[in-house]
Amino acid sequence: MPDTTTDHGAKRVDPRVLRTRALLRSAALELAAERELSGITVAHVAERATVNRATVYQHYSDRDALLLDAMEDELTALVAVLARCPLVDGPVRTPPAFADVFRHVESQLVLYRRMLGPCGSARFLNRLQQLVAEEVARQLTASPAGPRNGAGTALRAHCAAGAFIGVLRHWLLAPEPVEAAAMAEGAWHALSSTD
Template structure:
C-alpha cells in the first residue's frame, strides 16, 4: 500500500477514536473526522464510504497491532501475553466506543469485522504454536470458540459500571481462555 494512503487512513482512524472519546459516536460527523485528521471531506470519501467502515478499520487495526506483538508459543505461558494486556488497555481507553460497537444496538458490519479479525489472529496463533490441546478440533472451530469467549468477556467487562481495571479484565479473559481446569493466575 502506498505510504501516503496508509498515513491518511491511519490519521482518519485515530481521529475517529479521539473524537469518540470526547463525544458519542452518533454525534460525530464525517466533517468532524476529516477536520481532526487534517484532511478534507473528499479525502475521507476517497478512503472510506462511511463512518461505519472507518470504525471497522480502526478497531481491526487495533486488534492487528496487538496480534503483531503476540509471541509464538511453544508452551503455555505463566500468564497472559503482554499483547493481550495492551489490547485490553486499548479497549479500556475506548470503552464507550466498544460498548456501542459490541452491544445489541451496535453495528453488525463492525461486529463481523472485529470477530473476523480476532478469529484470524487466534487461528494463526494456535496453528503456529506448539501448545497441545486442540489437535482433535478443527482450527476454525477453535478460533470461533476462543473468539466468542474473548468477545463475551470484553463485552461483559465494558458493560460494568464501574468498569474494573484492565488487570482484572485480563485475568478474567485469561482464565476463560484456559478453562476451568487451567491454572488460576
C-alpha cells in the same frame, strides 16, 4: 504524468493520499475518544480533519469504514500482544501475557468501550473476531493436541475468539471498573475452566 509503479510492477500510492488518509484516521480517533460513535458523522470527521466531505468519501465508503481503518493499527497491536499468550493448552495459572492483553486494552479503554459498546461498530467487532480467531487457529495448528482438520480448527478458533470477545465486552461495559490484572485473572479462569 508521474510514474506510480515500482520496479516490481506494484502500484505506488501517492504520498498525498497517504497523508489525507492519516489525517482522516487521526480525526476519527480523536472524535471517537470524545463522544459515542452514534454522535460522529462524516461531516464531523471532515471538519476535524479540515477537509470537505467529498474528500472523505474519496477515501472511504462511509463512516464505519473509516473508523475500522482508523482502528486497524490498534487491532494489529492487540493481536500481537495476544500472540504472546498461550491460548491453546495454556497453563492452569494465568499467564502474564494474558494480563498484558487486558493492560493493552486498558491503555485505550475509551476507544475499546466505544467500538465494542452498544452503539459501537459491527465492522470493528467482526474484524476483531476474525483476527483473534486467526491467532487461535495459528496456535491450534502449531499444537500437537490441536484438531487435525481445517473445519475443526476454524470452529474451535471462532468459539475461542467469541468467548474472549464476550469476556472483553463484559469487562469494558461493567458498571464498576475492574483493574486489568484482576480481570485477566478472572477471565483466564472463566475461559479455561472445565467445571
